[in-house]
Amino acid sequence: METERRRRATVKDVALEAGVSRGTVSRVLNGQPYVSEDARSAIEAAIAKVGFVPNRAARSLVMRSSQAIGLIVHEPHSLFVEDPNIASILLGANSALSEADYQLSCLIADTPRDVDRLARYLSGGLIDGVIIVSARVGDPITRAVVELGLPAAFVGNPRDIGDAAHVAIDNRGSAREITRRLVGTGRRRIGMVAAALDRDSGADRLAGFVDALGAGFDPQLVERxxxxxxxxxxxxxxxxxxxxxDVDGIFASSDAVAAGALEALREAGRRVPDDVGIVGFDDSSWALRCDPPLSTVHQPADQLGSTAARAVLAQLDGQTFDAPILLESPIVWRESA
Structure with a gap:
């Protein structure tokens, strides 16, 4: 037996079912006033009965709003899958946008081709604003967003975004604090596996490491x-x-990096923490997967995402930002050091 495809319900169907004009239905759908409570109730009941689903694309042409916010992650595809922080940022942003009845559109920029494609996409009016994760200084995505005048919030603080809204933690201060704590365990030859130095988070964590060691810093003990x-x-x-x-202490600039470093130490026959103390950064699921569990810095990734999303929504509502939004990032001390 063949099954007929069900015809999509229209505004006309809702109006006929509710016994009102199509204009009255449109006013209810667009959140406009001057509709009686009886009419509004009849329209809501009719929508449920006929199975009407609003056409977002048509509505956006009228309202000049897509009700969608893009989340741009400028990372390789492999890291997007591997890094639990990205997932937490995404879920935090989605939660905040859902509360405001906005849709999250996830956009990944891995290759130069991705970047060119995204720049064209952003200019098409398909999203109302963007959250940008892992932007670098001179990032072409940043330049495209600025040129288009899109409401935007950055997770992190690339140095060339001017007064754009950004949500961050004190990467330098937190790295300095956990390195000092590692020094306090009696380690004397402390090195760092320093990742992502082309963006603010990686560069700031290396700077905090250097701050903590002061005159004892040895550049030969930093592996980039x-x-x-x-x-x-x-x-x-x-x-x-x-x-x-002879290295006896390691600061790894993320938990994933620390997990890899711990595996290399184990293969080399070095015991953690007996021979080498190791600390990470993020307090992600990587930290608890490790044996022993990692001492680390707690990065509130879900709050970074939700706060960035609210910053974009606030801009759409006419608010401006002239100062960064900084979240706390306390030390979490475990057995690895």
Whole structure:
């Protein structure tokens, strides 16, 4: 038997069922006043009965609003899947937008082609604003957003975004504090696997590490890696051990990097924390997967996402921002150090 495709219910169907004009139905759908409570109740009942679903695309042409906010993640595809912070930021943003009846549109910028495609997409009026994660200085996505005048909020603080709204933690201060805590355990040859130095978070964590060690800082004990990833942490730790086998403390600039570094230490026969103390950054699910569990900095990723989303919504409501929104990032001390 063939099944006929069910015809989509229209505003006309709702109006006939409710016994009102199509104009009255449109006023209710668009949240406009001057509709009696009896008429509004009849229209709501009719919508439920005929199964009417508003056409967002048509409505956006009239209202000049898509009711959608883009979340742009400028990271490789592999890291998007691996990094639990990105997932938490996304879910936090979605929760805040859902409360305001906005849709989250997730946009990933991995390759130059992705960036060009996104720049064209942003100019099409399909989203009302953007949340940008992992932007670098000179990022073409940032430039496109500025040129288009889109309401935007950054998670982090690239140095070239002017007075744009951004939500962040004190990466430098937190890195300084946890490194000092590691020094306090009696470690004397402390190195760092420093990731993502092309963005503010990575550069600030390295700066905090240098602050904490002061005159005792040895640049030969810093191994630079591209991304906040397990594989980069493991490879970077292997290179650092080859260069400085007497290292007895490690600050890894993310929990994923620390997990990779811990694996490299284990393969080299180094015990944690007996031979080498190690600390991470994020307090993500990586921290508790490790054996022993990681000492780390708690980064409230879900709050970063929800706060950034509310900052975009506030801009759509006419508010402006002239100061960063800083969230707390306390130390969480566990057995790895």
């Amino acid at each position: 890696v591209p991304f906040y990833s397990f594989s980069d942490g493991k490879a970077g730790m292997k290179r650092l051990l080859d260069r400085a086998p």
